[in-house]
Amino acid sequence: NSRRRRSAKLPPGPYPFPIIGNILHFGPNPHQTVTKLSKIYGPLMHLRLGSIDTIVASSPEMAKEILQTHHQAFPLRSNTAATRAFDHHATSVAFLPIGDQWRNLRKICKEHMFSNQRLQANEGLRQEKLQKLVQYIQECCVNGRTVDIGHAAVVTSLNLMSNTVLSVDSADYNTCQELEDIICRCMRVWGSPNLGDYFGFLGLFDPQGIKREAEFCVGKLLAMFDSIIDQRVEASRNSQARKTDLLEVLLEISDGNQAELTRNEMKHLFVDLFVAGVDTTSGTVEWVMTELLRNPHVMSKLKTEVRTVLGANKQIEESDISKLPYLQAVIKEAFRYHPSGPFITRVKDGNDLQIKKYVIPKNALILINIWATGRDPSIWPNPDSFEPERFLDTEIDVKGHHFELLPFGAGRRICPGMPLAYRMVHLIVASLVQNFDWKLEPGVAPEDVDLSEKLGISLHKAIPLKAVPTKP
Ligand code: HEM
Numbered sequence: 001n002s003r004r005r006r007s008a009k010l011p012p013g014p015y016p017f018p019i020i021g022n023i024l025h026f027g028p029n030p031h032q033t034v035t036k037l038s039k040i041y042g043p044l045m046h047l048r049l050g051s052i053d054t055i056v057a058s059s060p061e062m063a064k065e066i067l068q069t070h071h072q073a074f075p076l077r078s079n080t081a082a083t084r085a086f087d088h089h090a091t092s093v094a095f096l097p098i099g100d101q102w103r104n105l106r107k108i109c110k111e112h113m114f115s116n117q118r119l120q121a122n123e124g125l126r127q128e129k130l131q132k133l134v135q136y137i138q139e140c141c142v143n144g145r146t147v148d149i150g151h152a153a154v155v156t157s158l159n160l161m162s163n164t165v166l167s168v169d170s171a172d173y174n175t176c177q178e179l180e181d182i183i184c185r186c187m188r189v190w191g192s193p194n195l196g197d198y199f200g201f202l203g204l205f206d207p208q209g210i211k212r213e214a215e216f217c218v219g220k221l222l223a224m225f226d227s228i229i230d231q232r233v234e235a236s237r238n239s240q241a242r243k244t245d246l247l248e249v250l251l252e253i254s255d256g257n258q259a260e261l262t263r264n265e266m267k268h269l270f271v272d273l274f275v276a277g278v279d280t281t282s283g284t285v286e287w288v289m290t291e292l293l294r295n296p297h298v299m300s301k302l303k304t305e306v307r308t309v310l311g312a313n314k315q316i317e318e319s320d321i322s323k324l325p326y327l328q329a330v331i332k333e334a335f336r337y338h339p340s341g342p343f344i345t346r347v348k349d350g351n352d353l354q355i356k357k358y359v360i361p362k363n364a365l366i367l368i369n370i371w372a373t374g375r376d377p378s379i380w381p382n383p384d385s386f387e388p389e390r391f392l393d394t395e396i397d398v399k400g401h402h403f404e405l406l407p408f409g410a411g412r413r414i415c416p417g418m419p420l421a422y423r424m425v426h427l428i429v430a431s432l433v434q435n436f437d438w439k440l441e442p443g444v445a446p447e448d449v450d451l452s453e454k455l456g457i458s459l460h461k462a463i464p465l466k467a468v469p470t471k472p
Helices: 002-008 030-041 060-069 085-090 100-113 116-121 123-143 149-166 178-191 196-202 207-238 246-256 263-294 296-310 318-323 325-337 370-374 418-435
Strands: 044-049 052-057 343-347 353-355 358-360 365-369 437-440 453-455 459-461 466-470
Touching (some): 030 370, 060 365, 100 263, 116 123, 149 178, 246 263, 263 296, 263 418, 263 459, 296 318, 296 418, 325 418
Parallel strands (some): 052 365
Antiparallel strands (some): 044 052, 453 459
């Protein structure tokens, strides 16, 4: 009786079938299917994924209710067979519940890794790697080669990240593919549909297989980080010279106080940073370039701004970003239309909660559908048109205060890597546009560029973008 009373107050949603619930409503691109359903059932919708109550929020107002007004009621992230591999979830800043251990790791990220001061101090490490990207594209120009933009963006994001974090060349174009391969595998397994966690009991999915693959990838990454840390500790015994990367900062913290950061936490933090940072950053770059090639007038306006402000030869520095308002608008527009994470996820604690006239059941999985919000015509005029101009005269930013644009989330769990991600995306796009003219492959017209999406750990272009660079 009490169950019936409660379910009467659940947000509306499609009828859940026995046992499987609403699995048939989910599909390979669930952000698209639930967006269609939300148009029928409203901005707060209830689905059942197997045995799990799932609430989909798809308006800025509902996002604010969950991420700000009632944030304390949603202290958890969902975990899957893949995130539990090597007990990653028990040490990981991305998967721990809100609590002292999570707060400590967030503090280390905010104060010691991604503060303006720290990022300024290690900008040189990124500049080196940006140069590599320009050299690589230059070679493609000379050889008349087509560039796979997504792949170049993965390698470059990995290069910028690995040098910033560890001062290693591990993802260089020609050397050591190991880190790249293993991170890409790890991203695939964490991003693969984890419906097995909800429906494994039906035998339709294979969470054990996912778990084995995740154990292999996370295990390999942890071992690689272990050996890099050992080498650094050994090297600093023999040298006075201090590096400016983030590993150095973390070693200082843990040398000072083991309780503040253990070696195990450090390794799991690196796993999080690489897995959360590379795919999202590179995916965003690929979407930006896709839209620039689909919209030649936007490309031309951006080219003019970048080449006027930077000139032909000066490599962009991070302090230049603030002088490039059109570039910033282009990237915000890409975040609106192609957010890396279409869902911001939370899990409800062990009590029911009332929002508006509806009950959010205890332990419910919450999906805040920012993909839907970014395409909502009642918020954005001409939502399907790529118009960076819409951001030129507004105060709207991506820092979690404007609930209609949340590519980095909001509230206590907002992306801690945002200051680094922001720099990397602007640097990479500006360099590609400053140094090269870009054309689609022969026979492909701008309007033919495909915008199909594939949801993995982040939302990718399903068909890789290929483009031909020339020197201006
Ligand atoms: C364009 C690039 C990026 C985008 C769009 C992005 C987006 C996001 C989003 C939406 C979240 C969830 C926030 C929430 O739940 O409120 C998140 C979390 C996170 N991101 Fe990013 N991210 C990017 C790059 C990075 C980078 C470069 C790093 C690290 C170097 C990073 C590290 C993390 C971590 C550790 C979390 C988990 C935080 C927590 O649960 O407390 N991200 N990111």
